[in-house]
Amino acid sequence: MDAILKSLEKSGGRKILPKSKRPSQAEAEDAVRTLLKWMGEDIEREGLLDTPARVAKAYGELFAGYDEDPQDVLGRTFEEVGGYDDMVLVKDISFHSHCEHHMVPIIGKAHVAYLPDGKVLGLSKIARTVEIFARRLQTQENMTAQIAHAIDEVLQPRGVAVMIEAEHMCMAMRGIRKQGSTTTTTCFTGEFRNQPNEQVNFMTLLRFRKD
Numbered sequence: 001m002d003a004i005l006k007s008l009e010k011s012g013g014r015k016i017l018p019k020s021k022r023p024s025q026a027e028a029e030d031a032v033r034t035l036l037k038w039m040g041e042d043i044e045r046e047g048l049l050d051t052p053a054r055v056a057k058a059y060g061e062l063f064a065g066y067d068e069d070p071q072d073v074l075g076r077t078f079e080e081v082g083g084y085d086d087m088v089l090v091k092d093i094s095f096h097s098h099c100e101h102h103m104v105p106i107i108g109k110a111h112v113a114y115l116p117d118g119k120v121l122g123l124s125k126i127a128r129t130v131e132i133f134a135r136r137l138q139t140q141e142n143m144t145a146q147i148a149h150a151i152d153e154v155l156q157p158r159g160v161a162v163m164i165e166a167e168h169m170c171m172a173m174r175g176i177r178k179q180g181s182t183t184t185t186t187c188f189t190g191e192f193r194n195q196p197n198e199q200v201n202f203m204t205l206l207r208f209r210k211d
C-alpha cells in the first residue's frame with residue numbers, strides 16, 4: 001500500500017494527498033452545503049436535499065484520476081513491433097477535464113503519437129492515460145506535458161508527440177465570455193523534438209481528418 005501511495009504522490013509530477021489524510025464524505029457534503037448557502041440557496045428545500053451527496057459522488061467520478069497511476073495503466077509489458085518502426089498515432093481522443101483555476105470544465109481532444117523503439121503499447125492504454133490526467137484539476141499545458149512524459153518514461157520510445165485542442169468553459173461562461181474559441185497545446189520529446197521533419201509528419205497525419 002505504501003508503495004502505491006508513494007508512486008501516486010509523484011504521479012504526473014504532482015503531489016497527491018493520501019486517502020488517509022483526506023476529509024470524509026460527510027465533510028465534503030457539508031462543504032457543498034456551505035457553497036449552496038453562500039450562493040443564496042435554501043438548502044432545506046426538497047430539490048436540494050440530496051444534492052450535497054450527489055455532488056460529492058459526481059466529484060468522486062470526475063476526479064477519479066487522483067487514485068489512478070498512469071504508470072500502472074501503461075504497464076511494464078509491451079507488444080513486440082515485428083519490425084514496425086514508423087509513427088503510431090492515436091487521434092481524436094475525447095476528454096473532459098476541469099481547470100485548476102476555476103474548477104470549470106475543459107472539453108477537448110487529445111492526439112498522441114510515438115515513434116516505437118522495438119516495442120509498442122496496446123492502443124487503449126493511450127486513451128486510458130489521457131483519461132487519468134483529464135480526471136484531475138488541470139491546466140491544458142500541464143496535461144499535455146504529463147501525457148507525453150508518462151508515455152516517454154514507461155515505453156522509452158524514440159519520441160512522443162502530444163497535441164491537445166480544447167475549449168475552456170471558464171472562458172465561454174464567465175469573464176470574457178469568448179465562446180467557441182479553442183486552445184491548442186503541444187509537447188514533443190525525443191526525435192519529435194529534435195527533428196523538425198518528424199513534427200511535420202505528425203501535423204500532416206493530423207490533418208487527414210474526416211470532419
Ligand SMILES: [Zn+2]
Pocket residue numbers: 099100101102103104168170171
Ligand atoms: Zn479556468
